[in-house]
Amino acid sequence: MGTGKTTVGSILADRCGMDFIDLDAEIERRAGSTIAEFWAQHGEPAFRDLEAQTFADLMNGSSRGGGCIFATGGGTLVSERNRARVQPDDVVFCLTCDVEGIRSRLDGERDVRPLVARLDGEDVAAYMEDRLGRRRAAYELYQQVDTTRRLPEEVAGEIERLTDISSFDLRFDAARVSRIVFGRGVAGRLGDALVQQGVTGSVLVVTDDVVNELPLVRAATASIQAPGVDGREGGGPRLRGAALRFAGTNLLPAGEQHKTLVSVDRIYRAAMSAKLDRSSTIVGIGGGVIGDLAGHAAATYMRGIQLVLVPTTLVAQVDATIGGKVGVDFEGIKNLVGAFHPARVIAIDPDLLATLPDTALADGMAEIVKIAMVFSADLLSRVEALGGVRDILAAPAIIRLAAALKARIVERDPFERGDRALLNFGHTVGHGIESASVYRVSHGQAISAGMVAETWLAARLGLADRGAPDRLGALLGRFGLPGRVEGVDTGGIWSAMQSDKKRRDGKLRFGLSTVPGSGSVVEVAAADARDAVGFACRKDGRQ
């Protein structure tokens, strides 16, 4: 007790974008009283039973699916029955502190700490020594982190460095795995993160002239250059300088109009003059455009070298970098030339997003709402709790969950034969809008209106309830996203949809949200689909 489990745990959860569960708080909720009161009334054995039951329930709970940080009580893992609940891929740290440190932290908390409430002065120290002595063997089963005279932020930082707790994998096949390293502050320690993930050799950074000016991006690049050590356990400290060689930064002009082979040509030349070889790595730092360009170059230079991506827009963090698709626009056709080349590491730092304008955040929110509407009621309810678009900056758990969901969907259905097609929700009409507006309407705005129109279609087909389009429109509106578009020709949208690859036998294939959080892929008659286009463009909002 008093080692800072709750404080450190909640800081860590915030930094990692994970949920935080405090066992003591949950026990108090169930008991309907403070632990001190429960203890005084029912005694320690009854408390331990309640603790064990609560622990068991939480360890089996659904929140574990997305990963969470769990602060136990000081005695929880002393019990063998509780220890048996810990799964092999759970990571346990034991926070320690010297007795003097604990005593000073507990001053003023006597009324809520049942074990010390009855003691004072020297008794507390003797009591602590005694407890610790009896618990030491159990505590030593786990990796210890000393908290004596340290700030909780410092302790949280150490645990983050010692483990990959907030990372997850996207496994395409036996040979190709993307490791997604998620966390606030990851950009600033990119060099360490890369070494930790086994990236070695020459590293060429590819970014754009806007992103390159961001202080966090400067810190990321500097962290690859600075000599240092990584904190990985087991192997002992390793000199980063010995593992990574910074081979320079290749600066490209920002913007979709530069997502062409001309930019790829520039990357090839930079790679040649930096003498990159087959063991080298291209690190793309930027939005979806830089990810696609750096990826295309990495896929083709010397028939393929390693790729690392550091997405700096919300679109790139939850969508563009996750899935292995890379490529460029050609002759005005988006993504016509490309390849499949998954990044070895994708480092997602939500703090990078703070400098994005509302419109760019809204584009990302459209993708998050899309994933939530067809795949996750949990994500949807978290999104519904946001008041406006900038609230996402304080909600890293939403970003992490959206990215993890996309990763899981891609993993389950790499060739888009099954339910990955649901990720097209809003895109059939949305792509038509984008194309008919000659990209005046942004991708996010187009799929926003597309999602509302396709939900209207689902309601008309009896697959969704009648109030669904309005509810979705209101949610998107909160992020500055439209439910309809103006000034785009319906005929143009419809003809763009004809050439869409989702058309078959006069019917169009849609991924539709049926109930919030799930959906189905359906074939829709042309007449119904055309009415949905009309809805997307209707001015007065009448259905």
Ligand SMILES: NC(=O)c1ccc[n+]([C@@H]2O[C@H](COP(=O)([O-])OP(=O)(O)OC[C@H]3O[C@@H](n4cnc5c(N)ncnc54)[C@H](O)[C@@H]3O)[C@@H](O)[C@H]2O)c1
């Ligand atoms: N490969 C895929 O699977 C996939 C999926 C979805 C989208 N994409 C592609 O992604 C692209 C769109 O990506 P995007 O929306 O990230 O746009 P983008 O890459 O063009 O970035 C938008 C603008 O924001 C700037 N910017 C980036 N990060 C910033 C930051 N942190 N602060 C301030 N400004 C910043 C950029 O310089 C750029 O000017 C499209 O080309 C699309 O085709 C690819």
